[in-house]
Amino acid sequence: MPAFSLPLTTKRAFNRMAADLRRALDERFVALVAYGAAGASAAFASTVTPGDLDALGPLVESWHRDGLATPLVITPDEFHRSLDAFPIEYQTMLDHHVVIAGDPPFAGVAVRPEDLRRACEAQARGHLIHLRQGWLQAAGHDHALGDLIARSAEPFRALLGHVARLHGRPHHTNTEIVAFAEERVGLPAGIVKAVIDLTHHPEHGDALVARLGEYLRATEQLWSFVDAWRS
Numbered sequence: 001m002p003a004f005s006l007p008l009t010t011k012r013a014f015n016r017m018a019a020d021l022r023r024a025l026d027e028r029f030v031a032l033v034a035y036g037a038a039g040a041s042a043a044f045a046s047t048v049t050p051g052d053l054d055a056l057g058p059l060v061e062s063w064h065r066d067g068l069a070t071p072l073v074i075t076p077d078e079f080h081r082s083l084d085a086f087p088i089e090y091q092t093m094l095d096h097h098v099v100i101a102g103d104p105p106f107a108g109v110a111v112r113p114e115d116l117r118r119a120c121e122a123q124a125r126g127h128l129i130h131l132r133q134g135w136l137q138a139a140g141h142d143h144a145l146g147d148l149i150a151r152s153a154e155p156f157r158a159l160l161g162h163v164a165r166l167h168g169r170p171h172h173t174n175t176e177i178v179a180f181a182e183e184r185v186g187l188p189a190g191i192v193k194a195v196i197d198l199t200h201h202p203e204h205g206d207a208l209v210a211r212l213g214e215y216l217r218a219t220e221q222l223w224s225f226v227d228a229w230r231s
Contacts, residue, residue, distance in 0.1 A: 004096035006034060011098075013066035014041065018101035020063075021045075021071075024055040030076060031102030035093040036154060039068035042093060044104060048073055076105035087115040088123055091165075092158050117166055117229065123159050124223045127152065131216055142209045149212060150205030153198035156219075160185075160192070163226060174199075185225045187218045 006014070018032045021043050030044035045052070052073070060070055074082075083090055091111045097104075131152060138144035157177060164180040174196050182189040191214045198205055208215070 004035070004098055006098055010034075010039065010067065011100075013039075013063070013068055014098075014100045016066065017041070017043075017059075017063055017068060017071065020056070020059050022101070024052060024059075029102060031104040032071070032100040033093065033097045033104045034100055035097040036089075036158070038154065039066075041068065041071040041100070042079075042104075043071040043073045044076055044079065044102065045073065046075060048075060079105055080109065083109070083111055084115045087111045087119045088158060088162055091116060091162060095161075113166060116162055120159060120162050120166065121226050121229065123155070124219075124226045127155060127159060128216070128219045128223050131219055135212065135216075142206060145209045145212060146206030148205075149195065149208050149215065150198045150202035153195050153202065153205075157196040157199055159222070160196070163222075181222075185222060187221055188214070191215055191218050 014032065014034050021032055022029045025045050028046045030046055032041060032043050034041045056073070063070065079090075090109075094106060094109065094111070131148070134148040134152075135145065138148060157174070160177050160181050163185070164177065167180075167184060169180055169184070174193070177196065178189050178193045181187040181192045191211055194208055194211065195215055198208070
C-alpha cells in the first residue's frame, strides 16, 4: 500500500494540534492520527469529558486557520465498538493515515466486509443525491459548481476504492481505481480520472463544471451497480 504523506506545512500544523491536545488531555492523551484529505484527523483519549470539549473548543479556530478540520475526538473503546457504524471513514483511516503523536489503537482492527458493503450502498445513494442538491443550490454559479465537484472528489475516490476492495481487488492508486471503475463498473475512465485527480488539485474544480452532467451520469451508474448487490 502506498504511503500516505502530508505536506511539511500540514505536518507542522498537526504537530501544533498534538501539542494542544497533550496540554488539554494530559496523561489521558493516546494518539493523534491524520487521515484522508482536507485536514481530517482523529484524536484518541482514554476518556473524554465535557470539560475536555470546553478546553479544546477555543482552539478550533486556530486549527481551521492552519487548514485542519475539527478532529474526531474518541476513546479507543468507542473506536472499536463503532467500527460497524462508520466503516467507510474508519477503513479510510486505517488505509491512509499518518501517526502524528502517540500510539493509535489500530492493532488487530478490521472492518467487516458486510458493514463496508452496506455503507457503500448508502454512500452511493447519498453521493448522487448530494450532487443533485448541490447543483440546485449553486443556482448556475460556476465557481460554486466547481467547488461542489472538488469537495466531492475524495468521497467519490474512497467509494470506488471500497467497492474495488469488496470485489476482491483492493486498489490504492488513482490509476488502479480508474481502471477498476472502467473495467468492472463500466464507468467512463475520462470523467472518473478527471474527478479523482481533484483530490490532489482541488483548484481545478472549475474546469470540470462543463462536465458535471457526465459526472452525474457516472454517479447514477455507480449507484445502479452497487444497488444490484441486493438482487
